[in-house]
Amino acid sequence: MNIKFKxxxxxxxxxxxxxxxxxxxxxxxxxxxxxxxSLIAINYLGVSEEYIKxxxxxxxxxxxLYEANAELLANNILTYYGxxxxxxxxxxxxxxxxAKNIYGKVNYKVSPAYKDGSVYLVDVxxxxxxxxxxxxxxxTNYVNKFNEGVANGDYNDYTLVQYETEFSTGMxxxxxxxxxxxxxxxxxxxxxxxxxxxDTYYISERDFLKxxxxxxxxxxxxxxxxxTEAE
Numbered sequence: 001m002n003i004k005f006k007x008x009x010x011x012x013x014x015x016x017x018x019x020x021x022x023x024x025x026x027x028x029x030x031x032x033x034x035x036x037x038s039l040i041a042i043n044y045l046g047v048s049e050e051y052i053k054x055x056x057x058x059x060x061x062x063x064x065l066y067e068a069n070a071e072l073l074a075n076n077i078l079t080y081y082g083x084x085x086x087x088x089x090x091x092x093x094x095x096x097x098x099a100k101n102i103y104g105k106v107n108y109k110v111s112p113a114y115k116d117g118s119v120y121l122v123d124v125x126x127x128x129x130x131x132x133x134x135x136x137x138x139x140t141n142y143v144n145k146f147n148e149g150v151a152n153g154d155y156n157d158y159t160l161v162q163y164e165t166e167f168s169t170g171m172x173x174x175x176x177x178x179x180x181x182x183x184x185x186x187x188x189x190x191x192x193x194x195x196x197x198x199d200t201y202y203i204s205e206r207d208f209l210k211x212x213x214x215x216x217x218x219x220x221x222x223x224x225x226x227x228t229e230a231e
Contacts, residue, residue, distance in 0.1 A: 028120055032113035032194045036122045036203065040110065043069050044103040044215065073099035073216075077175070080132070081139070083168050087161055091168055098175055102131060105182040106215055113194060120194040122203075127184035128217035135178040142170055185217040 035054055042051035048062035074095040078085065085091050107127035113120045146167055149155060155163050192207035 029112040032120055032122055033110055037110045040108060042066055044106045070096050070099040081171060083171060084164050085168055086164055091165055094172055098172060101176060101179040102129060105129060105179060107184055122192050124190045124211055125187055126190060126214040127187045128214055130183045130185045130217045131178050134183045135174055138174045142174060188214050190214050
């Protein structure tokens with residue numbers, strides 16, 4: 001099972017990528033490095049100070065960007081594991097909190113910008129979060145045990161919401177434990193180009209998606225699917 005974790009919503013794209021500052025008299029290497037750092041910090045850590053300073057965004061918009069990314073990751077996790085939550089908003093809130101816990105463990109280093117011909121590039125070294133692989137055995141054991149309970153009729157008296165909450169709570173516990181003891185895949189280096197247009201500079205959507213794709217290791221991990229409902 002392989003989920004592409006795209007965490008950008010178009011409503012926030014221009015806000016995230018555009019940065020209009022006069023660069024005269026500044027050190028490009030440091031300035032561009034700090035810009036890329038600010039993009040990563042707001043998207044994955046919810047740290048908005050430098051992002052607001054760099055882009056001129058207000059705090060409400062910056063916070064909304066972080067919340068949207070966390071919600072999208074939460075939904076991707078639900079899809080990845082085949083988890084269904086019906087009429088259980090409090091459970092969804094817990095998965096959003098899980099997403100934030102996962103993002104809180106992002107491991108990366110942004111190097112100073114350097115010039116290659118006429119363009120500036122920035123290297124971002126990323127240690128991909130390995131939560132899916134590291135929790136695979138626990139997830140498999142839990143799903144198999146849960147399915148045995150379904151076959152034995154353990155959940156026959158459960159409502160749909162109770163049934164889905166029971167399963168999703170167990171999965172949540174496993175993933176939160178994994179997030180506390182995060183492991184990482186081998187590092188990868190993503191190189192992004194600083195696009196300069198007069199006094200405006202930014203990175204492209206394509207380059208940000210390259211960073212995004214590297215943050216979480218989504219290599220195929222066999223995941224047994226839960227029975228969709230109790231008999």
